[in-house]
Amino acid sequence: MDISRAEQRILHLLAQGGRIEISRSDNKKIEDASCFTRDGWLYPGFDLTIFRKLKSLKAIKSSGGHPYRITERGLKLVRAQLDNR
Numbered sequence: 001m002d003i004s005r006a007e008q009r010i011l012h013l014l015a016q017g018g019r020i021e022i023s024r025s026d027n028k029k030i031e032d033a034s035c036f037t038r039d040g041w042l043y044p045g046f047d048l049t050i051f052r053k054l055k056s057l058k059a060i061k062s063s064g065g066h067p068y069r070i071t072e073r074g075l076k077l078v079r080a081q082l083d084n085r
Helices: 005-015 048-056 072-077
Strands: 019-024 030-036
Touching: 005 019, 005 030, 005 048, 005 072, 030 048
Parallel strands: none
Antiparallel strands: 019 030
């Protein structure tokens, strides 16, 4: 399955130990999503459309109220790249 370059970059960040944190509105809908690297830096090229696409592909998952992490399926979707470009 092909995924876009932006989705590929996010999956690489998550595979290296990153996380996706979400904030919800008062009526429990997802309002904002932020992607953080393993060092705690905020990744600027991330938005709700990419989040929803990765979630629909079952490439990311949250369990027990923790931040979203990459799944086994997400690891299979990631193409190995030497310098993460």
